Amino acid sequence: MLGFSLLAGVLFGLFFGLVGLGLNLVFGVMRIVNLAHGNFMMVGAFGAFWAYTLLGWNPLITVPIQGVAFVLAGIALYYLLVPRLVGLKDFDMISLVLFFGLSQVIEALGVLAFGNDPHSISQPVFGKAPVHFFGETFPVAWAVSALVSLILIALVYLYLYRTRAGYATRAVMASRQEAAASGVNVDFVSAIAFGIGLFLASVAGMLSLFMLGSVSANFGGGIIITAFAVVVLGGLGDPVGTVLGGLVYGVALMVMESFLPSWANVLPYVLLVGTLLVRPGGILGKEVRHV
Amino acid sequence: MILIPALFAVVPLVYNNQLLLFNMMVFLTLSQGINIIYGFTGYLPFGYMGLFGAGAYGASLAVLFLHVPAIVAVIIGGLTALVLSLILSPLLRLSGAYFAVSTLAASEIVYYVIANPDLTTITKGPYGINLSVIFNPQASYLTMAVITGLATAVVIYLKRSHLGLSLKAVRDDSLSAEMAGINVGRQRMLALAWSALFAGLTGATFAWQISVFYPDSVFDSSISIFAIVFCLFGGAGTVMGPIFGVLVLYGVYNLIGITEPQYFQLIYGVLIMVLVLFLPQGIASLVRKAGRDVL
Numbered sequence: 200m201l202g203f204s205l206l207a208g209v210l211f212g213l214f215f216g217l218v219g220l221g222l223n224l225v226f227g228v229m230r231i232v233n234l235a236h237g238n239f240m241m242v243g244a245f246g247a248f249w250a251y252t253l254l255g256w257n258p259l260i261t262v263p264i265q266g267v268a269f270v271l272a273g274i275a276l277y278y279l280l281v282p283r284l285v286g287l288k289d290f291d292m293i294s295l296v297l298f299f300g301l302s303q304v305i306e307a308l309g310v311l312a313f314g315n316d317p318h319s320i321s322q323p324v325f326g327k328a329p330v331h332f333f334g335e336t337f338p339v340a341w342a343v344s345a346l347v348s349l350i351l352i353a354l355v356y357l358y359l360y361r362t363r364a365g366y367a368t369r370a371v372m373a374s375r376q377e378a379a380a381s382g383v384n385v386d387f388v389s390a391i392a393f394g395i396g397l398f399l400a401s402v403a404g405m406l407s408l409f410m411l412g413s414v415s416a417n418f419g420g421g422i423i424i425t426a427f428a429v430v431v432l433g434g435l436g437d438p439v440g441t442v443l444g445g446l447v448y449g450v451a452l453m454v455m456e457s458f459l460p461s462w463a464n465v466l467p468y469v470l471l472v473g474t475l476l477v478r479p480g481g482i483l484g485k486e487v488r489h490v
Numbered sequence: 491m492i493l494i495p496a497l498f499a500v501v502p503l504v505y506n507n508q509l510l511l512f513n514m515m516v517f518l519t520l521s522q523g524i525n526i527i528y529g530f531t532g533y534l535p536f537g538y539m540g541l542f543g544a545g546a547y548g549a550s551l552a553v554l555f556l557h558v559p560a561i562v563a564v565i566i567g568g569l570t571a572l573v574l575s576l577i578l579s580p581l582l583r584l585s586g587a588y589f590a591v592s593t594l595a596a597s598e599i600v601y602y603v604i605a606n607p608d609l610t611t612i613t614k615g616p617y618g619i620n621l622s623v624i625f626n627p628q629a630s631y632l633t634m635a636v637i638t639g640l641a642t643a644v645v646i647y648l649k650r651s652h653l654g655l656s657l658k659a660v661r662d663d664s665l666s667a668e669m670a671g672i673n674v675g676r677q678r679m680l681a682l683a684w685s686a687l688f689a690g691l692t693g694a695t696f697a698w699q700i701s702v703f704y705p706d707s708v709f710d711s712s713i714s715i716f717a718i719v720f721c722l723f724g725g726a727g728t729v730m731g732p733i734f735g736v737l738v739l740y741g742v743y744n745l746i747g748i749t750e751p752q753y754f755q756l757i758y759g760v761l762i763m764v765l766v767l768f769l770p771q772g773i774a775s776l777v778r779k780a781g782r783d784v785l
Binding site: 461 | 534578580595596722761766770
């Protein structure tokens with residue numbers, strides 16, 4: 200049973216790494232905690248749900264198509280909201296409250312459109328045969344989700360560390376002013392990062408249909424804390440650490456669900472508050488944002 | 491500040507919707523509580539309902555297990571929230587985003603512990619609390635009026651006292667404030683403690699007034715959202731801002747009536763965004779622009 204929990208934990212860990220990755224990328228570049236991240240996941244999940252229900256599209260086909268829409272929406276939203284806030288004295292708090300408002304708006308619209316019922320796509324959409332490895336058996340949807348997460352994490356890594364735009368993005372993460380002084384188009388780089396962040400949220404939302412069983416329109420408020428917990432575990436502003444945070448969280452969750460199921464719900468919250476109280480820089484302990 | 495409890499004590503004689511008036515006092519106090527921590531330190535607790543719920547449950551369990559009188563239970567409720575806030579106070583050394591989100595997580599922890607079916611013998615789990623033994627709508631109404639007055643008094647005190655001035659110095663420039671000899675962490679902790687105390691007292695009195703409730707009803711995130719919107723709308727850091735916000739927005743909310751709560755979530759969400767983008771100091775800044783001072 201422990202072997203199953205640990206392996207399932209790694210599969211879920213990659214998924215949770217993806218859930219946190221978009222949030223952390225946006226934070227790293229813009230110092231904004233996108234509290235609407237979970238709500239964008241909800242929109243992505245419903246996009247995949249309706250494309251499957253109405254048009255019969257496989258969610259893996261929906262992902263790149265709606266991904267384009269999410270990147271464009273992210274870029275537009277960035278230019279609409281963020282540049283007017285940059286330079287304000289209490290930028291951290293103002294932007295947080297702004298995105299809190301945005302999350303309320305998206306959630307309210309979602310509930311008005313779809314109601315509060317959970318929606319799900321039947322598992323066999325990715326094939327019926329379960330997957331075996333290391334002597335344990337897993338639903339194929341878990342393996343597909345973990346694989347999709349792994350591919351996207353790798354792509355984000357390649358973007359950040361192997362492309363010119365990625366170098367510029369990391370320069371902005373290190374220092375907005377110095378990047379601007381070196382001729383980096385800070386706004387454009389940030390807008391792209393915001394678009395990628397929303398795209399990652401949409402894919403994570405689609406995978407939530409399988410990994411979390413179902414998605415309802417008010418799902419954003421809960422998952423955002425899980426996402427934040429994963430990000431804080433790995434270190435805020437450190438996208439690579441997020442993957443580690445996701446793995447720690449995934450394994451902890453699976454072990455809890457096997458041995459202490461009635462308390463598994465509390466885990467993300469305890470991990471978040473506990474990490475911040477004891478080791479606010481995350482497991483790797485890089486950077487702490489003291490005031 | 492004597493005026494507010496006196497006003498709320500007299501109005502029921504001419505206007506008989508006492509529950510509406512009670513809820514108005516609840517949100518007025520919560521909004522002033524948000525004002526104490528956000529208006530004076532810039533730290534916004536999204537999980538403010540956790541302190542409210544902790545107060546409600548602290549008081550209820552004191553009544554059910556210790557059989558204390560209602561007034562004592564209300565004080566125990568306030569202290570419960572106060573203790574919870576002290577546990578969380580190390581988060582005040584981190585920047586505001588950490589604090590805001592982790593109070594939300596802390597609220598969920600308290601909620602899940604209380605609503606957990608494994609603890610039904612202690613907390614009644616998801617089945618809720620019945621306080622009919624101390625049910626007394628008149629006494630709880632008057633108690634709430636006193637608490638509302640006290641909360642307003644504390645905000646007035648903060649505006650004028652050394653503590654309030656040092657908090658504003660910390661909010662505006664924490665580094666310079668620290669160099670001027672202000673203990674940044676301790677001052678913020680005091681503001682959080684005051685804020686938590688009022689959330690707890692209000693939660694406890696709310697429990698006393700309605701006497702039957704469930705974990706879902708006192709750990710409802712819309713409690714925080716309402717209090718935050720009222721405070722932002724009127725203007726954080728002022729005495730009159732939250733009062734104005736509650737009177738106008740909560741008044742409108744009740745005039746229209748609740749058919750679909752999502753419409754209000756939508757309207758309040760848009761309102762938060764518009765306020766932050768265009769009027770971050772709330773309506774109070776318009777009054778200031780007109781050349782008048784705002785208390």
